[in-house]
Amino acid sequence: xxxxxxxxxxxxxxxxxxxxxxxxxxxxxxxxxxxxxxxxxxxxxxxxxxxxxxxxxxxxxxxxxxxxxxxxxxxxxxxxxxxxxxxxxx
Amino acid sequence: xxxxxxxxxxxxxxxxxxxxxxxxxxxxxxxxxxxxxxxxxxxxxxxxxxxxxxxxxxxxxxxxxxxxxxxxxxxxxxxxxxxxxxxxxxxxxxxxxxxxxxxxxxxxxxxxxxxxxxxxxxxxxxxxxxxxxxxxxxxxxxxxxxxxxxxxxxxxxxxxxxxxxxxxxxxxxxxxxxxxxxxxxxxxxxxxxxxxxxxxxxxxxxxxxxxxxxxxxxxxxxxxxxxxxxxxxxxxxxxxxxxxxxxxxxxxxxxxxxxxxxxxxxxxxxxxxxxxxxxxxxxxxxxxxxxxxxxxxxxxxxxxxxxxxxxxxxxxxxxxxxxxxxxxxxxxxxxxxxxxxxxxxxxxxxxxxxxxxxxxxxxxxxxxxxxxxxxxxxxxxxxxxxxxxxxxxxxxxxxxxxxxxxxxxxxxxxxxxxxxxxxxxxxxxxxxxxxxxxxxxxxxxxxxxxxxxx
Numbered sequence: 173x174x175x176x177x178x179x180x181x182x183x184x185x186x187x188x189x190x191x192x193x194x195x196x197x198x199x200x201x202x203x204x205x206x207x208x209x210x211x212x213x214x215x216x217x218x219x220x221x222x223x224x225x226x227x228x229x230x231x232x233x234x235x236x237x238x239x240x241x242x243x244x245x246x247x248x249x250x251x252x253x254x255x256x257x258x259x260x261x262x
Numbered sequence: 263x264x265x266x267x268x269x270x271x272x273x274x275x276x277x278x279x280x281x282x283x284x285x286x287x288x289x290x291x292x293x294x295x296x297x298x299x300x301x302x303x304x305x306x307x308x309x310x311x312x313x314x315x316x317x318x319x320x321x322x323x324x325x326x327x328x329x330x331x332x333x334x335x336x337x338x339x340x341x342x343x344x345x346x347x348x349x350x351x352x353x354x355x356x357x358x359x360x361x362x363x364x365x366x367x368x369x370x371x372x373x374x375x376x377x378x379x380x381x382x383x384x385x386x387x388x389x390x391x392x393x394x395x396x397x398x399x400x401x402x403x404x405x406x407x408x409x410x411x412x413x414x415x416x417x418x419x420x421x422x423x424x425x426x427x428x429x430x431x432x433x434x435x436x437x438x439x440x441x442x443x444x445x446x447x448x449x450x451x452x453x454x455x456x457x458x459x460x461x462x463x464x465x466x467x468x469x470x471x472x473x474x475x476x477x478x479x480x481x482x483x484x485x486x487x488x489x490x491x492x493x494x495x496x497x498x499x500x501x502x503x504x505x506x507x508x509x510x511x512x513x514x515x516x517x518x519x520x521x522x523x524x525x526x527x528x529x530x531x532x533x534x535x536x537x538x539x540x541x542x543x544x545x546x547x548x549x550x551x552x553x554x555x556x557x558x559x560x561x562x563x564x565x566x567x568x569x570x571x572x573x574x575x576x577x578x579x580x581x582x583x584x585x586x587x588x589x590x591x592x593x594x595x596x597x598x599x600x601x602x603x604x605x606x607x608x609x610x611x612x613x614x615x616x617x618x619x620x621x622x623x624x625x626x627x628x629x630x631x632x633x634x635x636x637x638x639x640x641x642x643x644x645x646x647x648x649x650x651x652x653x654x655x656x657x658x659x660x661x662x663x664x665x666x667x668x669x670x671x672x673x674x675x676x677x678x679x680x681x682x683x684x685x686x687x688x689x690x691x692x693x694x695x696x697x698x699x700x701x702x703x704x705x706x707x708x709x710x711x712x713x714x715x716x
Contacts, residue, residue, distance in 0.1 A: 177269055207266050218266040231327045249273060251330040253264065258516040260268040262584075 175204070175253040176221050178237065182246025184215040192219070192248065195240055199233065200225040215246065220253070272513075276331055280486040280548045281514060283521045284541045285335040287462035288318050289469035289477040289534065292341040292378075296349060303350040304363040311338060311367035311376075314476050314531070319372035321528050325521055333521060334483075334543075334683075338368060339467035340378035348390030354397040361401035361408050368407040375450075377467030379410040382457070385419040385706070395425070398432050402447035403439035409450045409465035413457040415652040417659050420709040421455065426652065427701050429453045430645030434668060437637065441670035444678045448667040449600075449632065453648050455655030455662050460535050461591040466628070466663055477534035478526045479591060482518030482582075484510075485540050486547045488574075492556045503557065504577045511538070511581030519586045537591030538582035539627060540574070542602035544685035550574075550595050551604025562604060563614030571595060572625035592661055594627030600680060600687035601632055609688050616647075616690050624654050629663035634678050634687040637670040644668065646697035649707075657710055 180192060189208075196203060196219075205220040223230065234250045241248030275281035295306035315338055322336045340346075347360045361379055368376035379401055381391040398410050412429055415421035433448055440447035452465045459470020462479035469477070491510040495502050518536045526533035542550045551562040554570045575595045583589055597619065599605045608614035616633060623629045629651050635644075648664045655662030669678045672689050679686040 177264065179269055179273060205263070209266070216266070216270070218269050220263070231324060234327050234330075249330050252328050254520055255329040255331060255517060256264045256269050256272050258520045259272055259513045260264065 176223050177251050177253050177256060178219040178221055179249045180215065180217040180241070180246050182215055182241070182244070184210055184213055185245065188215055188244055188246060189217065191240065191244055195237065196221060199228050273330070275484075275487045275513075279490045280545065281484050281517065282332040282334050283480060283518050284483040285337050285462050285481040286318070286322050286333055286521065286525050287337045287339050287467055287479045287481065288315050288531065289339045289460065289473055289479060290314055290341075291469055291473060291475045292346045293471070296346055298349050300350040300356055300359060303347060304360060307346070307360065307363050308367050311340070311364075312370055315371040315373065317529060321525060324528070325524050329520070331517055331521065335375070336373050337462070337464060337467065338371065338373050338376045339462070339469045340364065340376065341469050341471065342378060342380040342382055344381035344388070344391040344394040345471065347394070348388070351390070351393065354393060354400060357394055357397035358401045358404055361397070361405050364408050365405035373407070375407050375409050375464045377409040377411065377464050378469060379408050380412060380468045382413045383422050383425045384413050384416040384455075385422060387422070387425055392428070395428060395432060398451060399435040399439040399447065402436050402450055409467065411452045411454055411457065411466045411468060413454045414648065415455040415656050415707070417456060417656050417712075418709060421649065421652045421656055421707040423649065423701070423706055424704055426645050426649050427642075427704070429648055430641040430643070430701065433644050433666060434641045437668045437670050444680060445637070445667050445669045446680055449665065449680055449684050452663045452665045455652035456660060458591055458661055462537050463539060463541065463592060465665060473534070474532060476531045478522060478529065478531050479534040479537065480518050480522035480525070481537040481539060481541060481591065482514055483541045484514035485542050485550045485553055487514055488540065489547070489549070489553045489556050492553065500573070504573060507574060507577035508581035511578040512585045515582040515585035533588070535588045535590030536582070536586040538578055538586070538589055538593040539591065540578055540595045542596060542598070543683055544601055544603055546603055549602045549604035550597055551602055551608055555604065561611060561613035562608045563618050567618065568621050568625055571597070571622050575626040592627040596628060596631065597622055597626060598632035598665075599690070600634065600685040601683060602685075606686065606688060609690060616692055620650065620654075623651060623662055624658065627661055629655075629665070631663065631665045632667070632684070632687060633665070634667045634669050634672070634689045635692050636673045636689055637668050638673075639668045639692060640696070640698070642696065642698035642701045643692065645701040647692070649701070653707070
């Protein structure tokens, strides 16, 4: 199964990574890589995760992460990795 | 491994530059639905379409959600109805009943358009094909989602001028039949030359007889992404300009290819082609005219426009070809007036005339598209415009099309609103000199000499 990319963009605040990772742990999603920067006070994170162990339907996870983002005040996107690899790799 | 910059680039294209997949179009052959009885035919058609397309919209939504890329339209194209319904239809009303069946199937599967109320008459018309064509005004007035197309010529056969003459009248009658709604019927009627069998874009989509039983075709988009990329190379020479368009088109097309493959796999229907056309929408920042202006034109329509469009069209193809395993359909830049805010602005400021648009159609797909003209335009003049476009297509081995809307009761300077993706258009002036004697000659224009290559 292909990997999933989770991106989090928004105003920096305490506990963003903790809340996202808690959600992922609760749903048996394994985090394989995290990169993160802060540009002009804006939090910008990308996670590569493996959803293979999760029983949650993919669409539900996309929606719940979106809602979690709204709660924290950031934009969380959850997308299959193919959209990026196809576009940027030959 | 993919990095954060690449991820951000893709998401910026989607969120800020309006990158989307314009359409997933499911082509369905209706040849096995033929029957001599009208009720049986209608039942066969309805059952085949709703059976094959029952998961089309939900699968589209699923892909949209999982990859985070919008898929704007889910559509269906069927075998030209003239080939399917001929035996069962004994009157124009019978044909309209088939159109209503298509409309019902489209509504019940949740697609916004269904194409294929069509006839291919590039060399001659059978009585069935002529009957279908004559039923188009009533069919488009009685339905909401049905799109109709008629192919009147090709490079191999020449131009069927009898059909051209008839289509001028049919366009006018369709305008009259839907005059209460700004002649909207004409937005769903296109007259083509060299029509492709696998075009996923409306109104010209139909499922040609050379196709398999069912097939998934995808149309990409992304004028906003290309415009944005060009903003980064202002003042650079043509080599840089072309390279930028090509690279961006590659990325846009890869997204389309991915969606096409996913849809094909999930629906269990073979993948046909990706259509590389740059398709604009009326929303700001999603304009082909915007790209041409970014290249350095004060307004689209200015001298240099045709060259800029030729360059754009060619580079989009060069970038897109490598990004997809199968390319087909129309594959070029679309220049519909009402569906592109930049085009509308250019017409309103007096920079873009129908004659310049005609010149532009020589170097891109698809033709004179979504152009509102005065409601009192004679049928023979519409036929003359169709003949001109068909001639451009025939001589240049390319698809050309005409989708004109003679807006009944409106004249030059007025604006007409079609709504949604169809947009709004200023009524444009056209040449008032007649061509009736030319159109009324009847018969065919022979195939051009370069068709004899065998």
